[in-house]
Amino acid sequence: MTEPLAELRSVSKGFPGVLALDHVDLALYPGEIHGLAGENGAGKSTLVKVLSGAHTPDVGELRLHGRPVRFRSPREALAAGIGVVHQELAGAPHLTVTENVLLGRLPSGWGRVRWAEAHRQARAVLDRLEIPIDERVLMGRLSLGRQQLVEIARALVRESQVLILDEPSAILGQHDLEVLFTALRGLRDRGVACLYISHRLNELFELTDRVTVLKDGAHVATEPIGDLSMDQLVALMTGRELVAPSRPVREASAAPLLEVDGLTRAGAFADVSFRVHPGEIVGMAGLVGSGRTEVARAIAGVDHAEGGTIGVRGRTVRMTSPRAALRYGIGLLPEDRKDQGLLMNRSVRENIGLASLRKRSRFGILRGGRDSRDAAALARQVDLRYRGLDQLVRFLSGGNQQKVMLARCLGAESQILILDEPTRGVDVGGKSEIYALMRQLVDGGVGILMISSEIEEIVMMSDRVLVMRAGRLVLELAGDDIEEDQIMRAALVHSVADRQGAVA
Amino acid sequence: MTDTAAERTDAVPTGTASTGGGSGEFLRKWGVLVALILLLVVSATMSDRFLSLPNLLNVLRQIAIVGVLAIGMTFVIITAGIDLSAGSVLAVAAVVTADMVNSNGPLAAVLVAVLVGAGLGLVNGLGVTLGGVQPFIMTLGMLAFARGLAFLYTGGQPIPTTDETFLAIGNGRLFGIPNPALIFLALLVAAYFVLRHTTFGRAVYAVGSNDEAARLSGISVRRVRTTVYVISGATAGIAGLLYASQLGVGTPIAGEAFELDAIAATVVGGTSLFGGQGTVFGTFLGAAILGVLSNILNLTGVNPFVQRLFRGALIVAAVMLQRKDARGR
Ligand SMILES: Nc1ncnc2c1ncn2[C@@H]1O[C@H](COP(=O)(O)OP(=O)(O)OP(=O)(O)O)[C@@H](O)[C@H]1O
Ligand SMILES: [Mg+2]
Numbered sequence: 012m013t014e015p016l017a018e019l020r021s022v023s024k025g026f027p028g029v030l031a032l033d034h035v036d037l038a039l040y041p042g043e044i045h046g047l048a049g050e051n052g053a054g055k056s057t058l059v060k061v062l063s064g065a066h067t068p069d070v071g072e073l074r075l076h077g078r079p080v081r082f083r084s085p086r087e088a089l090a091a092g093i094g095v096v097h098q099e100l101a102g103a104p105h106l107t108v109t110e111n112v113l114l115g116r117l118p119s120g121w122g123r124v125r126w127a128e129a130h131r132q133a134r135a136v137l138d139r140l141e142i143p144i145d146e147r148v149l150m151g152r153l154s155l156g157r158q159q160l161v162e163i164a165r166a167l168v169r170e171s172q173v174l175i176l177d178e179p180s181a182i183l184g185q186h187d188l189e190v191l192f193t194a195l196r197g198l199r200d201r202g203v204a205c206l207y208i209s210h211r212l213n214e215l216f217e218l219t220d221r222v223t224v225l226k227d228g229a230h231v232a233t234e235p236i237g238d239l240s241m242d243q244l245v246a247l248m249t250g251r252e253l254v255a256p257s258r259p260v261r262e263a264s265a266a267p268l269l270e271v272d273g274l275t276r277a278g279a280f281a282d283v284s285f286r287v288h289p290g291e292i293v294g295m296a297g298l299v300g301s302g303r304t305e306v307a308r309a310i311a312g313v314d315h316a317e318g319g320t321i322g323v324r325g326r327t328v329r330m331t332s333p334r335a336a337l338r339y340g341i342g343l344l345p346e347d348r349k350d351q352g353l354l355m356n357r358s359v360r361e362n363i364g365l366a367s368l369r370k371r372s373r374f375g376i377l378r379g380g381r382d383s384r385d386a387a388a389l390a391r392q393v394d395l396r397y398r399g400l401d402q403l404v405r406f407l408s409g410g411n412q413q414k415v416m417l418a419r420c421l422g423a424e425s426q427i428l429i430l431d432e433p434t435r436g437v438d439v440g441g442k443s444e445i446y447a448l449m450r451q452l453v454d455g456g457v458g459i460l461m462i463s464s465e466i467e468e469i470v471m472m473s474d475r476v477l478v479m480r481a482g483r484l485v486l487e488l489a490g491d492d493i494e495e496d497q498i499m500r501a502a503l504v505h506s507v508a509d510r511q512g513a514v515a
Numbered sequence: 516m517t518d519t520a521a522e523r524t525d526a527v528p529t530g531t532a533s534t535g536g537g538s539g540e541f542l543r544k545w546g547v548l549v550a551l552i553l554l555l556v557v558s559a560t561m562s563d564r565f566l567s568l569p570n571l572l573n574v575l576r577q578i579a580i581v582g583v584l585a586i587g588m589t590f591v592i593i594t595a596g597i598d599l600s601a602g603s604v605l606a607v608a609a610v611v612t613a614d615m616v617n618s619n620g621p622l623a624a625v626l627v628a629v630l631v632g633a634g635l636g637l638v639n640g641l642g643v644t645l646g647g648v649q650p651f652i653m654t655l656g657m658l659a660f661a662r663g664l665a666f667l668y669t670g671g672q673p674i675p676t677t678d679e680t681f682l683a684i685g686n687g688r689l690f691g692i693p694n695p696a697l698i699f700l701a702l703l704v705a706a707y708f709v710l711r712h713t714t715f716g717r718a719v720y721a722v723g724s725n726d727e728a729a730r731l732s733g734i735s736v737r738r739v740r741t742t743v744y745v746i747s748g749a750t751a752g753i754a755g756l757l758y759a760s761q762l763g764v765g766t767p768i769a770g771e772a773f774e775l776d777a778i779a780a781t782v783v784g785g786t787s788l789f790g791g792q793g794t795v796f797g798t799f800l801g802a803a804i805l806g807v808l809s810n811i812l813n814l815t816g817v818n819p820f821v822q823r824l825f826r827g828a829l830i831v832a833a834v835m836l837q838r839k840d841a842r843g844r
Binding site for chain 1: 712
């Protein structure tokens with residue numbers, strides 16, 4: 012190969028109590044898509060931040076076009092041609108899509124923004140990537156997945172030579188993922204070097220040319236992806252082999268825990284009806300934006316439905332707030348950990364305990380020992396990798412933040428769990444732990460509604476599958492009838508047409 | 516994997532019991548305490564009168580009223596709110612309580628002071644939660660409104676009182692310690708306990724850190740928000756009581772701009788205006804730093820105009836030291 016576009020040489024980066032990168036080497040060549048894999052907390056995001064000027068390395072050297080460089084800020088890295096899409100969304104929700112795409116480089120003349128030109132430019136980029144989003148809409152009104160696509164467009168608009176994507180697929184649906192892949196392949200053909208991080212290993216096989224594996228901050232291997240099997244890759248990441256969980260056959264008992272009938276909210280979903288029984292996992296599949304999250308939020312009392320009823324253990328109830336829902340035994344794991352999930356500036360202990368304060372208190376006074384014991388036990392259940400209950404959540408890696416949210420949700424001991432993308436950003440090992448945990452819960456009589464954009468997850472975990480498209484339930488499958496193809500087809504058919512005419 | 520040996524470390528001044536987070540970690544965590552100690556040492560070398568017990572007790576007595584305000588303010592600011600009306604509410608409580616002493620005796624006066632303060636705080640809280648008015652605006656309105664109430668109530672005249680029991684609250688001593696200082700310390704301990712060991716305290720931090728996450732976790736965000744303004748009103752009521760008692764008069768101009776001193780003490784003590792962070796222990800340190808500073812400047816005879824410069828510079832410097840903490844969520 013030719014000379015690398017960007018290179019890390021023996022780079023180390025430490026935080027108090029942890030060496031996040033330990034003498035790591037990495038070279039990105041023009042025209043390659045380079046995968047980066049590793050467990051939660053392995054140092055992937057830290058590597059991205061070093062490469063993009065957000066962190067300065069403690070030791071080691073950064074090279075661009077063979078010359079050593081030192082970025083003092085992300086701005087400098089950007090100017091040098093390194094575009095990044097970070098793991099956490101960073102868009103400005105109150106600005107339009109156009110402004111987000113062109114942030115910092117809006118076309119202007121005589122000190123005024125030339126809006127027509129700006130919208131045209133943004134449209135051009137979105138079109139080139141085949142992203143079907145209205146450029147004049149406010150960013151905050153888009154689904155997370157859509158916001159992610161906008162951020163990718165932003166990274167691309169600068170014609171960066173190096174493009175880094177930290178788990179872009181974690182919040183993208185299948186269709187949007189294909190949009191992304193097509194765009195990335197196009198960039199590769201134009202000589203861009205791309206670093207792609209994902210915990211969905213099959214994406215690495217589908218998309219990347221080479222893959223680098225990190226473990227506990229250290230470089231483990233860099234191999235052409237064709238030379239590796241899935242098992243080998245997993246073994247490199249985890250240092251052990253994972254047994255794929257098999258799907259047990261379960262008999263759902265008769266009386267449903269949750270009965271949803273004709274649930275409707277204009278513009279989001281219409282006439283949604285289904286049941287969740289104790290002891291079953293109901294998977295909810297569909298594209299991002301098909302209304303799955305909105306249905307979940309309505310059931311958990313976060314938003315109000317306009318029509319239809321929700322029944323819990325045979326009684327029709329009004330979900331006026333998440334607080335009410337929790338009292339009826341409905342717990343929600345929200346899809347967005349930054350905005351709806353975590354107290355970033357507070358400790359692991361406080362975050363885990365938040366939904367079950369009452370249980371660990373008497374007359375409003377917390378029972379300190381119990382509080383800590385419970386939090387530690389829950390952390391252990393989800394296999395959280397952390398340094399102490401007082402550690403601030405913002406210093407955890409992305410996957411571990413997700414586990415904190417899950418631990419909180421479990422702590423409430425709800426009978427009905429609504430899990431919106433439960434394994435988002437969690438590594439392979441962590442996923443199988445979470446799957447085992449979910450099975451254990453349903454064996455104990457809990458009913459789970461699981462929203463997931465990972466079709467394999469849906470197929471593997473669900474006793475029944477509901478497929479949503481454009482705000483409606485379009486298919487229900489059970490037991491051996493659950494098949495990837497059918498789900499995909501139901502989710503996609505007419506999707507383009509549906510998308511434009513939203514739900515009545 | 517993990518044990519919980521470090522369980523109590525959250526009680527540190529800046530409210531960040533963090534593991535991790537960069538080089539200035541120690542400074543951010545213990546910076547306020549270190550600053551106070553430094554200030555004490557420097558002051559001791561500048562004046563031999565400074566370290567005497569009477570002088571230190573005097574400092575404590577002087578910071579008590581603003582300190583009490585700052586306790587309530589800390590609750591409000593942790594929720595990312597602000598209470599600009601504290602000084603005016605103090606004045607209403609001061610005039611009403613002075614009047615009450617004369618007509619109904621000291622016990623009624625004490626109760627009324629707290630209730631009046633809490634009542635005005637409730638109006639603030641409901642304005643913010645039900646009315647949807649921003650805290651800054653709501654309490655700015657109350658700042659003017661409550662001051663007007665105080666003037667109306669008295670017809671602009673101060674209300675003097677001579678009740679011995681009542682005057683003893685602000686001027687007496689117990690075991691040689693001035694009563695206001697004792698009351699301040701007792702309230703500190705109570706507030707510390709509430710913030711640290713109750714579900715309500717957890718909820719206060721949660722609401723300030725991320726209110727949507729708090730709501731989704733089953734916390735009644737409105738109730739928590741409303742309550743912190745009630746608490747701030749109640750502490751303003753107590754402060755008004757102390758004020759009237761100390762001076763022996765309830766005057767409608769009492770406590771003007773005290774809310775700004777209370778905010779200063781709170782933020783110097785490490786509570787972030789962005790919410791979600793802060794402790795009352797920090798607030799105590801903040802109040803102490805500001806109190807010691809003006810004490811030593813007085814002792815050394817520094818021009819009062821120059822004193823203001825020092826004070827202003829100190830507030831900004833203290834917050835700059837903690838800056839890295841205060842961003843984002
Ligand atoms: N700003 C920070 N301060 C302290 N520790 C940090 C900070 N950022 C990351 N860490 C720690 O560094 C380690 C590596 O984190 P990093 O975010 O790079 O992991 P990752 O490989 O991206 O994991 P994930 O797959 O979960 O996103 C973790 O132990 C994390 O807790
Ligand atoms: Mg990461």
